[in-house]
Amino acid sequence: MRLVDTHCHLDFPEYKDDLEQVIERAEAAGVVRMIVPGTDMASSGKAIGLAGKYPAVFAAVGIHPHGADKTDAVGVSRLRDLAAGNDKVVAIGEIGLDYFRRYSKIENQKRVFRNCLRTARDLDLPVVLHNRDAGVDFLRILKEAAPGVRGVVHCFSADTGLLKQLLQLEMYVSFTGNITFGNAGDLRDAIKRVPLERLLLETDSPFMAPAPLRRKRNEPGYVRHLLDVYAGIYGLTPEDIARITTHNANQLFRLGIEEKPMVAYPIRDSLYLNITNRCTNRCTFCTREYSSYVKGHNLRLDMEPTTGEIIGAMGDISGYREVVFCGYGEPTLRLETVKKVASFVKEKGGRVRLVTNGEGNLISGRHIAGGLKGLLDRVSVSLNAAEAAGYDRLCRPVFGEAAYSAILDFIRECKSEGIEVEVTCLDMAGQDTVSGCRRIAEELGVAFRLRRMNVVG
Ligand code: SF4
Numbered sequence: 001m002r003l004v005d006t007h008c009h010l011d012f013p014e015y016k017d018d019l020e021q022v023i024e025r026a027e028a029a030g031v032v033r034m035i036v037p038g039t040d041m042a043s044s045g046k047a048i049g050l051a052g053k054y055p056a057v058f059a060a061v062g063i064h065p066h067g068a069d070k071t072d073a074v075g076v077s078r079l080r081d082l083a084a085g086n087d088k089v090v091a092i093g094e095i096g097l098d099y100f101r102r103y104s105k106i107e108n109q110k111r112v113f114r115n116c117l118r119t120a121r122d123l124d125l126p127v128v129l130h131n132r133d134a135g136v137d138f139l140r141i142l143k144e145a146a147p148g149v150r151g152v153v154h155c156f157s158a159d160t161g162l163l164k165q166l167l168q169l170e171m172y173v174s175f176t177g178n179i180t181f182g183n184a185g186d187l188r189d190a191i192k193r194v195p196l197e198r199l200l201l202e203t204d205s206p207f208m209a210p211a212p213l214r215r216k217r218n219e220p221g222y223v224r225h226l227l228d229v230y231a232g233i234y235g236l237t238p239e240d241i242a243r244i245t246t247h248n249a250n251q252l253f254r255l256g257i258e259e260k261p262m263v264a265y266p267i268r269d270s271l272y273l274n275i276t277n278r279c280t281n282r283c284t285f286c287t288r289e290y291s292s293y294v295k296g297h298n299l300r301l302d303m304e305p306t307t308g309e310i311i312g313a314m315g316d317i318s319g320y321r322e323v324v325f326c327g328y329g330e331p332t333l334r335l336e337t338v339k340k341v342a343s344f345v346k347e348k349g350g351r352v353r354l355v356t357n358g359e360g361n362l363i364s365g366r367h368i369a370g371g372l373k374g375l376l377d378r379v380s381v382s383l384n385a386a387e388a389a390g391y392d393r394l395c396r397p398v399f400g401e402a403a404y405s406a407i408l409d410f411i412r413e414c415k416s417e418g419i420e421v422e423v424t425c426l427d428m429a430g431q432d433t434v435s436g437c438r439r440i441a442e443e444l445g446v447a448f449r450l451r452r453m454n455v456v457g
Pocket residue numbers: 279280281282283285286287288327328329330357395
């Protein structure tokens with residue numbers, strides 16, 4: 001399991017006696033990157049020093065709103081000099097507004113915030129943002145001073161109105177150990193509104209230690225205590241949360257974490273197989289058009305794996321509920337490989353499911369369902385349209401409108417071979433289409449499942 005603590009103040013005096021051990025414990029807990037945000041010039045300098053000394057530590061440089069009164073334009077330009085050209089400075093932060101404590105005058109906070117945002121924009125760096133009770137000004141300045149800037153709002157509160165607007169700006173958000181507290185129901189409700197693709201992990205060490213260690217000094221290794229809470233909220237495993245948030249952090253901060261193309265990739269209690277990136281469709285909604293990643297797994301293959309490589313990548317399958325041919329392409333383009341791997345899984349006593357566009361008969365030029373009997377337990381056919389012309393527009397198959405009737409034939413044939421079949425339709429297809437797909441499934445006597453976009457299943 002690889003984790004990233006995107007916000008830990010390891011430059012603070014709380015770590016002066018045992019920083020080495022704190023970092024060792026973090027690495028032993030799976031934390032592969034720690035981002036230390038600067039809060040003023042001195043703190044930013046220390047963060048850079050730590051980043052230079054420890055390979056897993058990266059720095060952000062910034063002026064916290066508390067220090068705004070003491071920062072002039074020269075101070076911000078020195079910040080720029082600190083950040084420019086240093087590969088281990090991955091962000092500008094911690095910057096923002098704090099109207100709760102008001103340790104600095106509001107006008108000075110706004111001035112420094114604006115200047116730091118412009119610095120981030122000029123250096124093409126993301127920002128690490130602090131907001132306390134300043135939502136309206138915070139959003140306005142964010143939009144005006146650096147439109148399009150990328151970043152994370154750290155230690156987010158339960159302000160769902162602000163959250164909605166930040167997500168529209170494609171900001172990431174992170175919550176701290178307070179999500180584990182018994183009285184943090186509002187926070188956990190707010191998390192439910194955050195797409196997992198926008199979530200980062202942080203401890204905000206030395207503050208906000210999670211529930212089992214509450215009131216102790218926090219440290220990056222404790223970030224693991226957040227995983228169970230998120231896993232419960234998102235209906236995934238702690239491993240899924242770790243992988244996805246690490247991928248998110250890597251995307252935002254360019255942390256150099258290698259993400260190899262995956263042939264076999266676990267999500268929840270299923271093992272998915274990615275055996276080709278080719279497809280006979282060009283669906284208008286296909287995520288592979290704009291991303292190599294699904295739930296933190298890199299599915300962009302360098303080359304198609306052999307049967308042996310697929311079986312090798314699967315490892316021990318005894319702990320999985322099912323093995324699913326899915327991935328970033330149409331598995332029946334490699335029908336013989338599907339059969340051999342499925343045969344291997346069946347010999348091991350596993351369940352096999354094929355997720356397909358249903359065009360296998362056209363791809364192979366023959367009826368393929370008979371050859372899949374005994375090898376597949378279930379087939380999920382992505383229909384997504386209730387008639388041929390609509391399918392042609394949405395999924396753009398190389399076979400044109402002929403694809404649709406061939407898909408329906410394939411469904412009938414699988415059913416008559418005794419293979420369980422479900423027809424799926426994406427929820428974004430529209431109510432009429434969803435109803436039409438449901439009706440077709442009923443007429444064919446197979447199951448129907450409404451799929452949410454971005455939910456793998
Ligand atoms: S069938 Fe699946 S892999 Fe192929 S284009 Fe459509 S969504 Fe993408």
